[in-house]
Amino acid sequence: MNTNNVTVIGLQWGDEGKGKVVDALADQSRYVVRFCGGANAGHTVTVNGERFALHLIPCGILHPSVMNVVGNGVAFDPETAWAEIEALRQRDVEVGPGNLAISATAQVVMPWHKTRDQLNEKQLGEKKIGTTARGIGPCYADKANRSTAIRVGELLDENTLVQKIRLIGAIKNRLFESLFDGEALNLDAVVEQIVQLGRNLAPMIRDTGGMLRRAVATGDRILFEGGQGSMLDIDHGTYPFVTSSSVSACGVPAGAGVPPKAVGHVVGIMKAYTTRVGAGPFPTEQDNETGEYIRQRGKEFGTTTGRPRRCGWLDAAVVRYTAALSGVDELALMLLDVLSGLKELKICTGYTLEGRPVEDFDPAQLGNVECQWETLPGWSEEITDCRRFEDLPAGAQAYVTRVEEVTGCPVGLISVGPGREQSLPHHTQIEGLA
Numbered sequence: 001m002n003t004n005n006v007t008v009i010g011l012q013w014g015d016e017g018k019g020k021v022v023d024a025l026a027d028q029s030r031y032v033v034r035f036c037g038g039a040n041a042g043h044t045v046t047v048n049g050e051r052f053a054l055h056l057i058p059c060g061i062l063h064p065s066v067m068n069v070v071g072n073g074v075a076f077d078p079e080t081a082w083a084e085i086e087a088l089r090q091r092d093v094e095v096g097p098g099n100l101a102i103s104a105t106a107q108v109v110m111p112w113h114k115t116r117d118q119l120n121e122k123q124l125g126e127k128k129i130g131t132t133a134r135g136i137g138p139c140y141a142d143k144a145n146r147s148t149a150i151r152v153g154e155l156l157d158e159n160t161l162v163q164k165i166r167l168i169g170a171i172k173n174r175l176f177e178s179l180f181d182g183e184a185l186n187l188d189a190v191v192e193q194i195v196q197l198g199r200n201l202a203p204m205i206r207d208t209g210g211m212l213r214r215a216v217a218t219g220d221r222i223l224f225e226g227g228q229g230s231m232l233d234i235d236h237g238t239y240p241f242v243t244s245s246s247v248s249a250c251g252v253p254a255g256a257g258v259p260p261k262a263v264g265h266v267v268g269i270m271k272a273y274t275t276r277v278g279a280g281p282f283p284t285e286q287d288n289e290t291g292e293y294i295r296q297r298g299k300e301f302g303t304t305t306g307r308p309r310r311c312g313w314l315d316a317a318v319v320r321y322t323a324a325l326s327g328v329d330e331l332a333l334m335l336l337d338v339l340s341g342l343k344e345l346k347i348c349t350g351y352t353l354e355g356r357p358v359e360d361f362d363p364a365q366l367g368n369v370e371c372q373w374e375t376l377p378g379w380s381e382e383i384t385d386c387r388r389f390e391d392l393p394a395g396a397q398a399y400v401t402r403v404e405e406v407t408g409c410p411v412g413l414i415s416v417g418p419g420r421e422q423s424l425p426h427h428t429q430i431e432g433l434a
């Protein structure tokens, strides 16, 4: 198969800046496809100085000739989706069946999933995962359970939908009341809300897998837009402190309904440092002045929840692992400008465990390892106005080169600010990436 498709995925714990890269590539793509996660994602794109925060609708929505697809692997929250569609329309962005297709086989996030997410976390207390409370885990749990799940296509058949909501809703309410001491949901209100949302969204509900396989056959470019980051992958991340779907490039075929070869050229997005939201191991975390410096300069507060993100030095061992997992062809190194002003920069290049070097990266051991550090000189200049690699101070150039060496992947683009013009092409093989 000859494909010019591109897959964009996060290589850390999410929030790497995927939205900006997807936005840049969307112009040359016919389809932009979400294949994992749901409204837990938060992609921010800035176009002509206007900031758009999208959670469920693919980033290609800002490009008139793109068909945006919410794939079958997504946990689809109709309430959030409709609110986003309305907000976009208010800002004169057209959204309809001509540019948005929602998979009939995606899972519906129901109100009880959000309630359950919150109740779970409350019960776990200190041991909680720190989820985004968007109902993601409980929705995918019902997907695996099958009999208590509702798929998007079922929104189209009102009679059956109402029966199903009442049946499943009654089961959920019994659980909330008896196990969690929680309040029962008002099922009349749930029926009314979901039926109305189904009517609103009906024109956009389709067999997206068939549509994408036709595109694969004709060679129209598809851009797969990852959510979260590979260290949050349900199988390959820091389990149980992960999200509930396959968020690496391995999740593309199953989550979009395309053959594995359709994944195409894989661009791995990484920050020049590391952040994480929620609980779980984070070996390079800097819970100190350095972390605070990065948080303030990088505006490291959650797009979805507003939570301050945990910040730390670049963990290149993580990136080496996640890049290998997804077969990354090139890296996009984001937020390099945030590191300006630090005298010295540290990179974690590997780990030791009980004094011995760790050969194979094992996410399950991440809470027990010691970092092997390398220290590089920093740079004092602001670099947000640099437009070419050669414009960067020597320290920044050396940092980029070291990232390539340690991860074993070329850096395709370097980002020094949120604007489209603040992307410096480096070793990219994709036209239009920067």
Ligand code: IMP
Residues within 6 Å of the ligand: 013, 014, 015, 040, 041, 042, 129, 130, 131, 132, 133, 134, 135, 136, 137, 227, 228, 229, 232, 241, 242, 243, 244, 277, 278, 279
């Ligand atoms: P959930 O996906 O809401 O269940 O949350 C599980 C974990 O993944 C929590 O630590 C969240 O903070 C994290 N998470 C989920 N989505 C994102 C994201 O888009 N960016 C960063 N972290 C995320």
